[in-house]
Structures are given as C-alpha cells and as structure tokens.
Amino acid sequence: MTVNPLAPSWLDVPADANALAEAVWPRGAARTTDGELELAGVRAHELAARFGTPLYVVDEADARARAQEAHDAFTREFERRGGTATVYYAGKAFLSAEIARWVDAAGLHLDVCTGGELAVALAAGISPSRLGFHGNNKSLAEIDRAVSVGLGVIVIDSVQEIERVAEAAFRHGRTQRVRLRVNSGVHAQTHDYLATAREDQKFGIPLADVPGVVASIRAHSALDFLGLHSHIGSQIFETDGFAEAARRLLEVHRELLADGPVPELNLGGGFGIAYTSVDAPVPLSDIAASLADIVADECERLGIPLPAIAVEPGRAIIGPSGVTLYEVGTIKDVEVAQGGGTAIRKYVSVDGGMSDNVRSSLYGADYTVRIAGRVSDADAALVRVAGKHCESGDIVVHADYLPGDVSPGDLLAVPATGAYCWSLASNYNYVGRPPVVAVRDGEVRVIVRGETEADLLARDAGI
Ligand code: PLP
Numbered sequence: 258m259t260v261n262p263l264a265p266s267w268l269d270v271p272a273d274a275n276a277l278a279e280a281v282w283p284r285g286a287a288r289t290t291d292g293e294l295e296l297a298g299v300r301a302h303e304l305a306a307r308f309g310t311p312l313y314v315v316d317e318a319d320a321r322a323r324a325q326e327a328h329d330a331f332t333r334e335f336e337r338r339g340g341t342a343t344v345y346y347a348g349k350a351f352l353s354a355e356i357a358r359w360v361d362a363a364g365l366h367l368d369v370c371t372g373g374e375l376a377v378a379l380a381a382g383i384s385p386s387r388l389g390f391h392g393n394n395k396s397l398a399e400i401d402r403a404v405s406v407g408l409g410v411i412v413i414d415s416v417q418e419i420e421r422v423a424e425a426a427f428r429h430g431r432t433q434r435v436r437l438r439v440n441s442g443v444h445a446q447t448h449d450y451l452a453t454a455r456e457d458q459k460f461g462i463p464l465a466d467v468p469g470v471v472a473s474i475r476a477h478s479a480l481d482f483l484g485l486h487s488h489i490g491s492q493i494f495e496t497d498g499f500a501e502a503a504r505r506l507l508e509v510h511r512e513l514l515a516d517g518p519v520p521e522l523n524l525g526g527g528f529g530i531a532y533t534s535v536d537a538p539v540p541l542s543d544i545a546a547s548l549a550d551i552v553a554d555e556c557e558r559l560g561i562p563l564p565a566i567a568v569e570p571g572r573a574i575i576g577p578s579g580v581t582l583y584e585v586g587t588i589k590d591v592e593v594a595q596g597g598g599t600a601i602r603k604y605v606s607v608d609g610g611m612s613d614n615v616r617s618s619l620y621g622a623d624y625t626v627r628i629a630g631r632v633s634d635a636d637a638a639l640v641r642v643a644g645k646h647c648e649s650g651d652i653v654v655h656a657d658y659l660p661g662d663v664s665p666g667d668l669l670a671v672p673a674t675g676a677y678c679w680s681l682a683s684n685y686n687y688v689g690r691p692p693v694v695a696v697r698d699g700e701v702r703v704i705v706r707g708e709t710e711a712d713l714l715a716r717d718a719g720i
Pocket of ligand 1: 491526
C-alpha cells in the first residue's frame with residue numbers, strides 16, 4: 258500500500274497492520290492462534306462481552322512488575338553511589354484502592370495531590386507515613402486532614418502554605434515534615450502544557466527566592482524541613498532536563514546546608530513512555546543510573562553529602578499496562594483536499610472518546626490502535642479513530658493504519674492508556690465512565706465499577 262498523504266510524517270505504513278509493537282503494549286498482550294488479542298490470557302471479546310465497551314483493562318502483572326522495577330532500579334543505582342532512593346508512585350496518573358495496594362506491595366511510596374486522592378490512599382489502607390501530598394492550592398481542610406492523619410510529607414508550594422501547614426501542625430501537636438517545591442526554570446522537552454518548571458507557570462517557588470522561603474519554614478518549630486522538590490514536566494524522553502534541574506537544585510541545596518540540615522532532594526517524575534511504535538523512551542533503569550551518577554558527581558563537585566533522593570513516576574508505571582477496548586459503530590471515508598488533489602481519511606467512530614481519553618484532544622497526544630477481535634490481511638488504510646461526543650476534536654487516535662476492512666462491530670484496542678485516561682475521565686454528554694478491570698493469569702476482576710445511568714442522574718437535584 259502507498260503512503261496516505263494525510264498521514265503524519267512519523268507514521269510509516271506497517272508491514273503488518275495487526276502487529277502489536279512490543280514497547281506499546283502490556284507485556285501480557287498477545288495474539289491467540291486464531292488472531293484475537295488476549296490480555297494476560299483473557300480474550301478481548303470475552304472482556305467486551307462481560308463488561309461492555311468502552312472498557313479499561315489493566316495488565317496487573319505488568320503494572321506490578323513496572324512498580325517493582327522502578328523501586329529496584331532507583332534503589333540499586335543510588336546505593337551504587339553510596340546513597341538511598343525512595344520512589345513515590347504519582348497517584349494522579351491512575352489511582353484506585355487496588356492500584357494503591359499494588360504499588361505499596363512493590364515498596365513504593367505514594368504521592369497524592371488532592372483530598373480525594375488522599376481519601377483513596379487512606380481507604381486502601383496505605384500507611385499515611387508513606388504518603389506525600391502535592392498541590393499548588395491545597396485547601397485548609399485538605400491540609401488539616403493530611404496533618405491530622407500523620408502524613409509522611411507535605412510539599413509546600415507557596416509562601417501562604419507555610420503558615421497554613423504550620424498552624425495545622427501546631428493545632429494537632431505534630432511536627433510536620435515538609436519539602437519545598439521549586440521552579441527550576443528548566444524547560445522540559447515536551448508538550449507546552451506538560452512542562453511544569455518554566456518560569457511562567459503556577460507551580461513552585463523561583464529558585465532565587467528559595468533561601469528566604471526556607472528560612473521562613475525553618476522558623477516554625479512545628480515544621481521539619483526535608484529538602485527541595487522539582488518536577489520539570491511529563492512524558493520526557495531526554496535525561497538532560499532532569500540533569501539540569503538536579504544541578505540547579507543542588508546549588509541551592511548547598512546554600513541551604515549552611516543554615517541547617519537538608520536530608521533529601523526530590524527530583525519528581527515525568528519519565529516518558531511509548532505511545533506509538535516510533536517513541537523510544539529511555540528505560541527507567543538507565544534513567545536511574547544516569548540520575549544517580551549526575552547527582553552523586555555533582556554532590557562531590559560541590560563538596561556536600563549525597564542527600565536521600567526521591568522520585569515520583571506515575572505514567573512510567575501504570576501507562577503501558579493499560580489498554581482501552583472500544584466497539585466500532587460507524588465508518589466514513591472522508592475525502593480531504595490534499596496537495597492539489599484529494600486523499601481519503603477513514604473516520605472510524607467508537608463508543609467512547611474524549612470522556613474516557615481526553616489526552617488526544619487536550620494535548621494532541623498520539624496513540625496507536627489495532628483490531629482486537631481478529632487479524633486481517635486486507636490492505637492497510639489510514640484511519641482516525643473518533644469518539645461519540647459532540648466535538649469535532651473528539652479524537653482517540655489521530656492517525657494509524659488498520660486493515661482496510663475494519664467494520665462496524667469490530668472490537669478495537671488502544672494501548673498505553675493506563676495513565677491519565679481514567680484519572681482524567683469525565684461525564685461529558687452524560688456518558689458514564691467505563692469500568693476498569695484487572696487481568697492476570699487468565700482471570701479478570703473489576704477494580705473500579707463503571708458508572709450506570711442511575712449514577713449519572715443521582716446528583717441532579719431536579720430529578
Ligand atoms: N510529580 C508531580 C509533582 C507531578 O505534577 C506529576 C505529573 O504531573 C508527576 C509527579 C508524575 O508525572 P508522570 O506521570 O509523567 O511520571
């Protein structure tokens with residue numbers, strides 16, 4: 258098949274439009290001998306028949322393994338340089354009680370950023386001492402609850418929060434451990450909205466102001482200052498940004514050591530994953546190794562002790578473990594003007610969309626798609642997978658090639674949807690959020706039930 262001129266330049270016509278690119282699919286994904294997609298030994302059509310579509314499917318063994326690998330890689334690499342590392346799972350990527358327990362069992366701590374996420378973590382039975390609490394505008398009630406349950410660490414994000422956390426700690430008779438989020442000014446190479454350490458944004462304290470702000474924290478006997486925190490953005494493929502942020506933070510870290518202990522440094526998350534076959538993320542073990550060397554070398558150069566390091570990946574742990582199943586409803590071959598002629602874009606509309614995966618429309622994120630229920634040797638056709646919502650920007654997959662005989666009723670699978678899909682899901686157009694099921698060793702169980710029509714109507718005071 259020739260290249261469709263409407264295809265983005267990065268997208269090649271695949272030799273086999275049924276193939277599952279290894280980096281993009283969970284480790285438990287495979288084709289059965291009759292060509293169907295199975296996830297951890299459970300066939301796609303069986304999942305769809307039992308739970309309906311859209312359906313979020315999480316490969317449990319894959320998620321647990323990634324959590325364990327992150328824990329082991331950072332621990333090993335920082336120990337190699339004579340230090341220690343704590344890995345927090347960034348719950349914003351996808352948090353449910355089950356997932357909180359999986360990451361806990363792998364030895365990870367857990368990072369929450371709202372009272373709601375805190376409530377899930379506590380309900381899951383995670384020890385408050387293993388929780389970190391982020392957020393640029395935590396409410397007084399959120400701060401109060403966090404302090405009262407004995408939260409491991411609160412990340413202070415503004416000058417106002419110093420008094421608020423100190424007051425709550427004083428009231429509860431506690432000493433609250435805190436970090437200070439700084440804006441390192443490092444421009445992460447990623448989508449604009451995901452680059453959280455640019456100067457012109459809402460998170461953190463500018464580096465130049467940090468010594469004064471830390472002095473204010475230290476002036477409160479109810480606060481125990483642990484160190485600085487930086488998160489430079491998400492879906493980052495290069496280690497350069499993390500390295501630069503670490504260097505900038507360590508300069509200030511050294512300055513702070515002159516007036517008291519600074520036992521920790523938190524370098525945040527943001528490690529990228531493969532969404533399409535052309536994405537080539539750096540393996541977490543390599544990131545851990547290079548961060549350990551950068552931080553340890555820099556500490557040697559500055560003549561300071563290596564602080565205890567913390568990192569907080571979310572997407573890299575849960576993103577690749579998730580797959581969303583959809584059913585095709587309608588198909589349109591749309592003739593699009595292109596280079597003096599026209600080309601056909603096949604719009605394949607599915608029964609979900611921006612309510613279950615808003616990343617494509619919010620960030621222009623790219624995904625890939627495969628027919629889940631069968632393989633086909635029909636010529637590959639360029640498709641755009643659209644949702645069912647009343648927005649022309651309601652796109653799930655901007656561009657991929659599928660067998661050209663894709664038809665209404667086909668089951669489609671979109672991989673790498675474990676992170677920031679369910680957690681960003683909405684009820685737009687009064688569509689219920691789909692259930693989440695975990696698959697493992699041929700077994701399937703619901704870890705979050707789907708919303709029913711009754712759920713959708715329940716809060717309408719006029720009904
Ligand atoms: N830490 C902080 C403070 C964040 O804001 C985020 C994501 O926005 C993360 C960690 C996790 O990022 P990722 O899921 O890309 O690893």
